[in-house]
Amino acid sequence: MPTIDNYTGQIPSWCPGCGNFSILNALKHAFVELGLSPHQVLIVSGIGQSGKLPHYMRCNTFNGLHGRTLPVATGAKLANHELAVVAVAGDGDCYGEGGNHLIHTIRRNPDITVLVHNNQIYGLTKGQASPTTETGMATKLQPGGVVLSPFNPVTLAVSQNAGFVARGFSGEIPHLTELIKEAVNHRGFSIVDILQPCVTFNKLNTYSWYKERVYKLDANHNPEDMMQALEKGFEWGEKIPVGIIYKNSRPAFEEQISVLKRGPLVRSGMSG
Amino acid sequence: MPTIDNYTGQIPSWCPGCGNFSILNALKHAFVELGLSPHQVLIVSGIGQSGKLPHYMRCNTFNGLHGRTLPVATGAKLANHELAVVAVAGDGDCYGEGGNHLIHTIRRNPDITVLVHNNQIYGLTKGQASPTTETGMATKLQPGGVVLSPFNPVTLAVSQNAGFVARGFSGEIPHLTELIKEAVNHRGFSIVDILQPCVTFNKLNTYSWYKERVYKLDANHNPEDMMQALEKGFEWGEKIPVGIIYKNSRPAFEEQISVLKRGPLVRSGMSG
Amino acid sequence: MDYSIKIGGEAGQGIQTIGHVLAKVLTRGGSHVFVNQDYESRIRGGHNIYQLRFSDRRILSPSKKVDIIVAFDKASIEEHGDELTENGMVLYDSETLGKKYNNPLFLDVPMQALAVEKGGNKVMMNTAAAGAVLGMLGHEFSILEAIIKSSFSKKGSGIIEGNINAGKSGYEYTRGKCHKCNFSISPVKSKKMMLMNGNEALALGALAAGCKFASAYPMTPATGVITYLAGKAGDFDLVVEQAEDEIAAINMAIGASYAGVRALTATSGGGFCLMTEGLSLAGMTETPLVIVLAQRPGPATGLPTRTEQAELLFALNAGHGEFPRVIMSPGTAEEAFYSIQKAFNIAEKYQTTVIVMSDQHLADSYWSIESLDPRRIKVDRAMINDDEITDDYKRHKITDSGVSPRAIPGQAGKAVVVTDSDEHDEDGHIIEDSSTRNAMVEKRMRKLKGISSGILKPELYGKNDPELLLIGWGSTYGALKEAVDTLNSHGKHISMLHFMELWPFPEGIAETVRSAKKSFTVENNNTGQLRRLIRMETGVECSGSITKYDGRPLTPEDIIKEVENADN
Amino acid sequence: MDYSIKIGGEAGQGIQTIGHVLAKVLTRGGSHVFVNQDYESRIRGGHNIYQLRFSDRRILSPSKKVDIIVAFDKASIEEHGDELTENGMVLYDSETLGKKYNNPLFLDVPMQALAVEKGGNKVMMNTAAAGAVLGMLGHEFSILEAIIKSSFSKKGSGIIEGNINAGKSGYEYTRGKCHKCNFSISPVKSKKMMLMNGNEALALGALAAGCKFASAYPMTPATGVITYLAGKAGDFDLVVEQAEDEIAAINMAIGASYAGVRALTATSGGGFCLMTEGLSLAGMTETPLVIVLAQRPGPATGLPTRTEQAELLFALNAGHGEFPRVIMSPGTAEEAFYSIQKAFNIAEKYQTTVIVMSDQHLADSYWSIESLDPRRIKVDRAMINDDEITDDYKRHKITDSGVSPRAIPGQAGKAVVVTDSDEHDEDGHIIEDSSTRNAMVEKRMRKLKGISSGILKPELYGKNDPELLLIGWGSTYGALKEAVDTLNSHGKHISMLHFMELWPFPEGIAETVRSAKKSFTVENNNTGQLRRLIRMETGVECSGSITKYDGRPLTPEDIIKEVENADN
């Protein structure tokens, strides 16, 4: 049985109070509770504050380029579909630089999970607007305030019939842990958009800002109802729902590739 | 008053019977009926069969790279917002290679129109699957049939609250002409997904395949109702709706940039 | 014997089908065949060319002079008539062409009529045309019959018979009418040969090398490699994925390679641009990767269906920062088959990217090949064994060779493999300090030493102490070699230096170049990139360069002309 | 007078604030100031450095030896203590540092306590620290007071007073306690100077050049250029857009430039990779474009906040196909200001891309500048006049210079401007034939002639017929120059050759290099890219190269050491 200690990594360089600590915490617990050992897990991360996460735990790690977590994760999964593959990305990473991969990974539906550390800002590069930054918010690069309207990852994912779509909040660790477990267990592509306060650069969407708005979806919400899911997805303002917003049972990409039924490529690959 | 002759260009190199001819025809008529002269119009096209379109008429033309029509069009519009800017792209062009720009151009909402020649195939490169190719369809590059589920441009656009979302059919020229006029007149970003038979490489989605399924939206459809629009957007199979599926009155991007209120940059630019 | 047949017509008229059938017949007949194609970026109409050259000697390049033109459009006659040898023939169908020529060398064959009449279907015109050409050549007919049977086997006996009849009718028509024809076919080989183009050879080489994953975005002229692999995926246990863009393509391949399989991507210049950041990522994470870069004329979209060699220096310097890479430039389908297998071995042994340079001319040209030995190059994965995997396994361990032990994530039920696009320590974790940075830069660059030791010297062919050395790389090989032979047969004293491997730059080039009185690089580009590379690596200035940048391949005649001009 | 102050601490402790206030005070006080920064890729914690050097002579580079260390963390003492001059001082606050040193050269100043007590707020510790440093230096206090007033003007009198008191308390504390201090400040200039870093200089230059559009995706160390422009957008009528990725950034800039305004994009290596296809597009469509390429250590993410010069050959060969480009490499903020203005003129006159190379060292270092003349370089749009626009206007007209008439779409109420990424005719429409292709390739490449004529020769500085020539480009300028001065003052006979413009490669370099007995390139990279470029362009082999690739800038001391080692 793997323990939390098996997942001990380096000391984080995040700012004190950063929401990323809670996500790291939730992720480690999710893996342990899923009974996964570090060598069975692959985390593919990008560049950004979130991209540093795998260095702060211990497991197979590919910390790649900004915006390119999903293709790397997809390639790795196709090469060895016995690995539990989790992509860790920022909102700029996954919705900005990497937006095209998100759309097409949803279409592909490989059995990987992406955790988007959505702090509604570019943290590592010191506070420019991200695709999810609220319209009107001023930054050094947008002194007059952001003009673009924010990207909605949830409705986008549902609109393309993504396998599993959830939203979490770093302030709700046990709830987030469960979401991550469900996402990893889901056989197909799972996206978890995680609201994550950036205490240094996002003075608008603070911990308390989220705390006031976030509420947990309950049994009244049917995540298999696409229209309901879309309505929940559009809910952003006074109230922000967290939980499993949408899921379906599309077969995973790997399951539909006949060659892979004979076992992971990496095995037939060894011989050359 | 501009005439169709003003828009006469080179002889198309498209295959006889290609749906692109009708789109070209509709576009020329739309410009003429809008009273626009060739020098007032800029067409930005990509690479693909659709990308050749502006060579077959006469107007300002930037035939750029595969997948990059929207950023070029946006830059040109910001430099001179008095130009009527229309982007012409293929389904691979706009939904595959250029998918990320589509998402973010929707967020930006510049007053440009994109016409997507959606033949559900890669034509110019001889018949590989495009993002909109039906699941299961076999091609040379997908001999076992396409595994990915098709991209839905309409629900994606509506899910991100795009300014103007329409679907047209190259087999309905007058209807398409009207759609293009409405799209160009709409002050903000307009996307028109145009069903276009590729007689050479797409033997599934043929002219008659579309003809049997396509129906025109009527007054019962309220394009300002997002949920209704999404339902129409998901409608694909026995019946496929064409017409204006969604629109809203978000202010155009340029209208929100104070510097541009003083007139087009290209004028203040002349002096240097 | 050395004849060329040029089949010209619009896209969609099936000139490729006719040409390919003829190429097969002639190959099976025992002739050496070389085919090159020239087509426009359109699907119907325009003017395309399928040119077929055959001989009893081994031939590797197209020739400018043509013995038979099969004209399906007027352009074939108007644009290429002057390429005919003095008693060369034009074969056409006045009905379809809508024009009749009164010229003894112009043979009007009612191909369409014959097809309808004898074959029962207009589409069999192609077979009639093939038969007509064979008739003119006086080539035995039976092989065509066999090929028709095999290729239409699924279509049923009616179609087969119809085609055979159409073919025979064309054959007999020309046998009877072609008085001016004086071709003598002298097949030499009894041994069967196979017809293969560069793309197929690269794909077959990848399969022989045990490539298990290929991701790419379609782009002419690279698409053929991926399409071929896709067709074989089931038989060879590999996954071929069409990516949403080239950025995804290279990152998927890197992900698959990191996870432990041999991975490939293929593209052309524009797509390669989008891959350059990934190239740098592979360099930093030391992930093995093979990229086929099939060049076409740029800049930008340029002439998308034509050929050029203008990305040598780009490939050499592509990607930000400094890291080792390998560049190969096979000159024939046969070289391509072996080059890419070696590429996979180097990529894994040195945990680096190998770029195999191709171009439209190499990709689409067909060679008749006697045999390929899939065992000549042994697969060497260069992975560590399970028992070498310890708990403190270090993916980026610093070693004398610069090569670190490579394990597969999860290998032996314990391997934890960590790598990072940031500068990292031996464990693969981010660092910022000077000393680790220096050690890692030096470790990575050290790998070039080992790689260099395995790099092939360029092929030196021709006279010793030549008065002129013609230096080329990649697809110009055949034209260069033939030009050298021809010029030497005309009393010149020339030799050829062909680079099939360009980086790390081979040793001893300065001496070879200096040993020649004069030296020209011969390149399908405008700026003489190989010439500049030689200067950069050796300081030696070649006396000149023969360049061609109109999107068409260099022919022996082009080179001979330039050499002769240079003498005057 | 030549002192260096090193302020070290964690990210977020405000060392940049303190340093910057001191730099301003000293500049206003009439000293020449040079500032360089060294920070980690994290927002809080870690160990960052703000180093400030000032003198009565013009200085352009950092020095290794330090006279005052202001230590906000132990690392500042442990990692940098050895850089102190023999009677250099360390200033620290034992309370915040959690450690007390019994060393006469270590001055314990209760900065936090003073801030709270006199200023009324802990955050004013920074001002107290600044005051303390000025006290040690014996620099007049009034300037700090003035700066506090102006910078906190919006914050109200309370804050202002608090800071002044905090500053004064620090000042007086050290005045009283610093017995070992023996600094003598001798301001020379009465003339006011301004403090400016490379990014600000590039942005100001772009504004002076009439840049109207900038699109970019944030990337260290280029972000500062765009951020600065964004702050000035309203005053200078320009639009600054943050793109979704670098591909969009360059394509937006190309679209804006095509439509008729001066457009800029700025990025670092990884982003530049993604722009290479756009670079090729600009080359084919002949769209003017200026790209700021601010280098940082690669490959991949590398050391994202540090400095390197490893993209010279990449910038030179980036993009598929062959097309002209221009590369500039300013060495100081002042050069950067003028270079980018010239870049815009060349870009429009020759309808080409100009890449202005920068790096983190140039981008983040501050120089005190006496004056910049925005009129020195006249804006030349090189557009055609309305009356030159005819109905058969040809955007890509073939001319002797290779430059075609450039009109704005819709200009004069009639211009129809057509361009294409495919090879095209003079009208801008797709073509496939050989002759047009040849003509267009030659036309585009011809532009290099004209450009060459305007390229600046590198700056030659130092002794004539030197025994050693030190050759550099870009941000190494200051260190190189100072090294030359120092070495010559030690009796050596050395000179410097600094390239501020690298491509088209300047004339006459071979002679200059040959004229020196020995020649080293001095580069912030591993492979000696300038050395290789010189060999490629001239065939001349430099005797060696001094390289540094740990992500830190070359200092005069680094260079001097290497030169002296080379002598032994």
Ligand SMILES: Cc1ncc(C[n+]2csc(CCOP(=O)(O)OP(=O)(O)O)c2C)c(N)n1
């Ligand atoms: C190709 C490329 N462009 C830009 C950058 C610079 N960069 C690094 S992280 C980042 C964005 C960070 O924002 P986000 O993805 O939201 O992550 P966060 O730091 O907020 O967690 C950017 C623009 C890069 N590393 N690579």
Ligand SMILES: Cc1ncc(C[n+]2csc(CCOP(=O)(O)OP(=O)(O)O)c2C)c(N)n1
């Ligand atoms: C960067 C890049 N990748 C690939 C290509 C090759 N290419 C040209 S057109 C095309 C796709 C054509 O499909 P689509 O966009 O649907 O246009 P269509 O021809 O069907 O109208 C591709 C892959 C290219 N030109 N540039």
Ligand code: SF4
């Ligand atoms: S900058 Fe923001 S996101 Fe980054 S570590 Fe600090 S708080 Fe977290």
Ligand code: SF4
């Ligand atoms: S290939 Fe298809 S899309 Fe292209 S021109 Fe022919 S019919 Fe039209």
Ligand SMILES: [Mg+2]
């Ligand atoms: Mg973020």
Ligand SMILES: [Mg+2]
């Ligand atoms: Mg298409």
